[in-house]
Amino acid sequence: EAGVAQSPRYKIIEKRQSVAFWCNPISGHATLYWYQQILGQGPKLLIQFQNNGVVDDSQLPKDRFSAERLKGVDSTLKIQPAKLEDSAVYLCASSLGTGGDAPYEQYFGPGTRLTVT
Amino acid sequence: LAKTTQPISMDSYEGQEVNITCSHNNIATNDYITWYQQFPSQGPRFIIQGYKTKVTNEVASLFIPADRKSSTLSLPRVSLSDTAVYYCLVGREGRRALTFGSGTRLQVQP
Numbered sequence: 001e002a003g004v005a006q007s008p009r010y011k012i013i014e015k016r017q018s019v020a021f022w023c024n025p026i027s028g029h030a031t032l033y034w035y036q037q038i039l040g041q042g043p044k045l046l047i048q049f050q051n052n053g054v055v056d057d058s059q060l061p062k063d064r065f066s067a068e069r070l071k072g073v074d075s076t077l078k079i080q081p082a083k084l085e086d087s088a089v090y091l092c093a094s095s096l097g098t099g100g101d102a103p104y105e106q107y108f109g110p111g112t113r114l115t116v117t
Numbered sequence: 118l119a120k121t122t123q124p125i126s127m128d129s130y131e132g133q134e135v136n137i138t139c140s141h142n143n144i145a146t147n148d149y150i151t152w153y154q155q156f157p158s159q160g161p162r163f164i165i166q167g168y169k170t171k172v173t174n175e176v177a178s179l180f181i182p183a184d185r186k187s188s189t190l191s192l193p194r195v196s197l198s199d200t201a202v203y204y205c206l207v208g209r210e211g212r213r214a215l216t217f218g219s220g221t222r223l224q225v226q227p
Contacts, residue, residue, distance in 0.1 A: 108159075
């Protein structure tokens with residue numbers, strides 16, 4: 001079974017530039033999550049989708065961050081304009097969301113390491 | 118959401134049993150306890166989940182006392198490859214994701 005795919009793996013941009021991250025969840029997983037992980041801290045949830053609807057985006061800085069999940073499968077996370085404090089690893093995860101033995105067990109992708117200079 | 122407290126770091130040697138305790142004094146009746154493991158440069162990986170007493174799988178055991186105000190993740194006979202950060206999460210599984218804390222950084226030495 002293929003895991004969660006993310007691209008790019010690394011990205012370096014200057015502040016005030018824009019950047020986009022892509023995530024392809026495990027096939028059949030209805031729930032998709034985007035997390036921000038700053039060095040030395042645990043992952044912080046930015047946004048959670050159930051199919052193509054938003055469940056929770058309370059911690060998403062909406063003045064600069066946006067995310068979409070078209071057709072309930074792939075998702076993109078965008079930052080525009082980027083700030084120095086956005087330097088972090090951006091993790092995508094997915095879960096079944098319903099049914100099965102552990103529907104809310106999250107499977108994480110490898111992450112995208114963003115450096116803003 | 119229940120707040121969790123776990124040690125910032127732990128050290129061990131290969132072959133030893135490691136027990137990581139997580140405190141969650143305000144755990145709710147419907148809350149589950151879930152542990153994730155994260156290696157450097159990788160996303161977290163689900164290890165084990167439990168509600169009460171003891172749960173065991175091929176990777177670890179989870180001990181939960183009757184009052185459920187704490188839980189202990191037990192890793193038998195650790196190896197160097199068990200060096201990672203371990204996160205304890207408490208909450209009711211459902212539409213909303215659980216919250217990750219800062220985790221416990223386990224360093225296994227030869």
